[in-house]
Amino acid sequence: MKIFNKSLKNLLTLGIVGVTLFGSGCESALEIDPRQSIDAGIALETRGGITAAINSVYARLRSADNYGRALIVDADALADLGVATGNSGRQINQARNQFNTHINNWQNSYYAINEINLILEAIPNLVETPPVSEDEANSWNGQMKFLRALYYFDLVKVYAYMPGAVVDQLNKGGIPVVLEGVISTELALTRLPARETIDAVYSQIYADLNDAISLLSNSSNPYYASQGAAYGLLSRVALYRKDYATAVSAATQALASNSGVILSGNAYVAGWRSESNPESMFEVRFFNATEGVGGVNESLQSSTTSIIDLGNPQSQGGWGDFVPNALLLEQIGVSASGSGSDPRAYTVTRGADIRAELYAVGNGRGSGPKLEVTKYMGKSGVPYVDNAPVLRKSEVLLNRAEAQTYAGAALNLDAALADLNTFRAARGLDAFVSSDADEIREEILLQRKIELAFEGQRYFDLKRLGRDIIKPQGDVAFTDIRILAPLPQREIDGNPNLVQNEGY
Numbered sequence: 001m002k003i004f005n006k007s008l009k010n011l012l013t014l015g016i017v018g019v020t021l022f023g024s025g026c027e028s029a030l031e032i033d034p035r036q037s038i039d040a041g042i043a044l045e046t047r048g049g050i051t052a053a054i055n056s057v058y059a060r061l062r063s064a065d066n067y068g069r070a071l072i073v074d075a076d077a078l079a080d081l082g083v084a085t086g087n088s089g090r091q092i093n094q095a096r097n098q099f100n101t102h103i104n105n106w107q108n109s110y111y112a113i114n115e116i117n118l119i120l121e122a123i124p125n126l127v128e129t130p131p132v133s134e135d136e137a138n139s140w141n142g143q144m145k146f147l148r149a150l151y152y153f154d155l156v157k158v159y160a161y162m163p164g165a166v167v168d169q170l171n172k173g174g175i176p177v178v179l180e181g182v183i184s185t186e187l188a189l190t191r192l193p194a195r196e197t198i199d200a201v202y203s204q205i206y207a208d209l210n211d212a213i214s215l216l217s218n219s220s221n222p223y224y225a226s227q228g229a230a231y232g233l234l235s236r237v238a239l240y241r242k243d244y245a246t247a248v249s250a251a252t253q254a255l256a257s258n259s260g261v262i263l264s265g266n267a268y269v270a271g272w273r274s275e276s277n278p279e280s281m282f283e284v285r286f287f288n289a290t291e292g293v294g295g296v297n298e299s300l301q302s303s304t305t306s307i308i309d310l311g312n313p314q315s316q317g318g319w320g321d322f323v324p325n326a327l328l329l330e331q332i333g334v335s336a337s338g339s340g341s342d343p344r345a346y347t348v349t350r351g352a353d354i355r356a357e358l359y360a361v362g363n364g365r366g367s368g369p370k371l372e373v374t375k376y377m378g379k380s381g382v383p384y385v386d387n388a389p390v391l392r393k394s395e396v397l398l399n400r401a402e403a404q405t406y407a408g409a410a411l412n413l414d415a416a417l418a419d420l421n422t423f424r425a426a427r428g429l430d431a432f433v434s435s436d437a438d439e440i441r442e443e444i445l446l447q448r449k450i451e452l453a454f455e456g457q458r459y460f461d462l463k464r465l466g467r468d469i470i471k472p473q474g475d476v477a478f479t480d481i482r483i484l485a486p487l488p489q490r491e492i493d494g495n496p497n498l499v500q501n502e503g504y
Contacts, residue, residue, distance in 0.1 A: 167479050
């Protein structure tokens, strides 16, 4: 059976349909990267078309609205990790938590979700020679379930509160969950979904990840979904949901999988200099400086450092728009002393923490020399081209450690302390000694802050814990409306069933 009306061939692309998913925004339908647009009439009727469509879903993760920048740099700027230098003007508003300035991953993510739904509907109807094998179909279905879970998780953590950390008087629910694809503008305009409850969204993410786990192989390739990556993502989602028993069990399975390794000592630093970080369980792959977000202006490297060459730090490269603040540097144990405009005139002092090696003095572009993070240094051998880390095995170890500190079925302080000290040893730190759950948990959270800095997770850690964001220019209380992103106004205008977040 054919999925597509033949009259729609050569008229619609998967991406074009995605933009009309919630009614409005048709004027944006033509703003699609041709590399990511696939003719709907042929895309899902052949094995090659299915493969190309799946690659399109992965490609959308590279968008500047997703892992090309926003879910990493903008997210951390919203948190308490760093300061905006003002070199290019980017990240200033996020660093100030300015009203109506946030992350906006809505449109691109729902594009991808519609593609996923269409692919899932097409797979069982595909007639090919030779026939599609069970393993092949399982791989396709498993990848799509993993990616749909990831896209929905990235949406709900931006636009809604986390389970157990809700400001009741401001809560408008979760996000729309749509599990059927649309391929005509007419059908898209009749679909006006409301926001599901927060719990319902997390339940759907659980369902997709559990399906992915049952379908995917135990692969070590970080560029594609794997069983280990699905377990790892489930451990994070469960931690956010405060389902600590599931977080522990999923993390244990992920840690035993072939996906990623936990590096220590100098190997950890070298991992950040590799094209693919060996710690990665899943990362978004970039091939050149034109993909997702433009190299010298808004790439991960340019956003976080002005250094173009670690061996030649005075040579100006990127903008270095967002850099670590004094507290983070103190917590890592790294400092710099010197004067003048030449970064080579500065002496960097580092403590035992091997992560301090990932911070170096750059020329600072217009704002002067300062310590900058060097996690993103054009690892592919091309300046401004770095794969974006989505999930690393070290995080999964910290997920399990934290989950074991909470009262309930998962409580196991001895195991939590063992995981914490395994991690600390890998970073060159002495063992942490305590028998108090709160003290152990706070140390784990500190290590998460240091370990995952400039990877886009700190803001969401504060949000899931219901904590205020402490900033020199003014704290942002957890009860502040700015904690949640505004839904795009075009979606509100086009869908009477969609409720805007409070205050926007």
